[in-house]
Amino acid sequence: MRTYIKYLIVLLLLVGPAAMQAQDNLRIGEVFSYYGKRHGSTMVQLSDDVIRTYDMTLYRSLSFRPDEKGSRTLEWVIGCVDQDKRKAKKIKETLLDGSLKSGYYQLPQIRSGVNRFILFKLGDKRKATLIYIEGSLSSAELVDMLLKK
């Protein structure tokens, strides 16, 4: 019996890290998965002490150019963001000609004291930037950080 408990602990240790990526429960997780390791993309994942000084526990960003053809175009990316947006408790967006240009979304806390944010911006030459942040930082602190001084 004790042996089975040991194996169970091991199993939890092995699957634990996967479960930790809460962002994977969001549709934007698919965007990170699809574009993250592709040529022309830059994906960053951080959970070190430096980001903790900003009250963040997880930071993931993705800079990429969405495909112009196929099933993973910009429309698909915006569709994923849109789907996650439905869960958001705060939404701030800027639209250009009716299309999403930038978005700021605060999702419900993943657990007590842990806020979640999604940031999206479509820049020049169809360059898109998607950021997912988890941490105790407030939306005001995040906006202050993003505000160009």
Place this chain on the structure above:
Amino acid sequence: MLKEKQARELLDKYFEGETSCAEEQQLRSFFTQARLPEDLVDYRPIFGYLDEESRKTAPRKSSKAVRIRFVYYAVSGVAASILILLGIFTFNRHTGQEMNSAYINGEKYTDIQIVHQQARAALAEVSFSQEDIADEMLPDEIK
């Protein structure tokens, strides 16, 4: 305790193979008494032997069986420990290196300077100026 007459009846029954366990127990008790009728003394060793046998505990496992069991537990323990270490290693690798990394054009970088530089660059991409926001982007609490 059985009376002599009852004992003789049970003894007959015993040799006919018709006694129950309880009756055999009674016989064993009867034959433990110090003073037995002379003609019954010869039967004492039979029931004395049975009584002694019944008191014996289950035979101890052979040392070979014990050794096999010990080896089994030792191997299980070592295997479980290795798996735990592997799990911790994987966990640390994932939460450490994997979670502090950057993929640029599909190539992985774990140099923390590069990772932070890329993180700052992405934040700069989504940052905005006072003119950009024009009261649109700011969350309600800082308006």
